[in-house]
Amino acid sequence: MNIKPPASPHLQAGSLAMPLSLKINGRQYNLQLEPRVSLLDALREYTGLTGTKKGCNQGACGACTVLVNGERINSCMTLAMQYAGKEITTIEGLAANGSLDKLQRAFIEHDGFQCGYCTPGQICSALALLMEFEKGMPSAVSPDISAEKFEFSEQEIKERMSGNICRCGAYVGIVDAIRSVMENSAKNQIHETVHFYTGR
Ligand code: FES
Ligand code: FES
Known part of the structure; x- marks a missing residue:
């Protein structure tokens, strides 16, 4: 039986998705995102990088913390569109060559x-x-x-x-x-x- 995966909650009929290129953990991701998508949702739902967690989704818990150009931010509180051209580091980017940081x-x-x-x-x-x-x-x-x-x-x-x-x-x-x-x-x-x- 074919089970159709659920549609992304961020891409709906009449979507205003726009091209966006994000550099995450040294790799370039070319995405199609609506401008309202948070960086957290972009990471988890569009790049497959689910290590970054969604706790409160309102800036109160820190579960979604990532680094942008070496500074920490709550990714649930920011729009992905703000980070084109920046160096984004998530938990997946810390281990190198099979060794934990x-x-x-x-x-x-x-x-x-x-x-x-x-x-x-x-x-x-x-x-x-x-x-x-x-x-x-x-x-x-x-x-x-x-x-x-x-x-x-x-x-x-x-x-x-x-x-x-x-x-x-x-x-x-x-x-x-x-x-x-x-x-x-x-x-x-x-x-x-x-x-x-x-x-x-
Ligand atoms: S998910 Fe809690 S601060 Fe972002
Ligand atoms: S919330 Fe369980 S280890 Fe921190």
């Missing part, structure tokens, strides 16, 4: 998840956190925002990861995983990461 390994080693639904967003957010630290960007709990460097404390990690909610409550493991990567990475390793994900 150091953050992915640390989340496993430190039990930084339970059900795993929030994990892709947590890891993308943590990657951006490391790069923000490398660039000397302060957070709301940094004691002196004019300082060039900040102490990599538990308080800083919690504040900088506060946009990513975990309903399983795996926060202790998440903080431990991020701290271990930061403490075990030589400065130049983080710098290489910044360069790799921003292309700058």
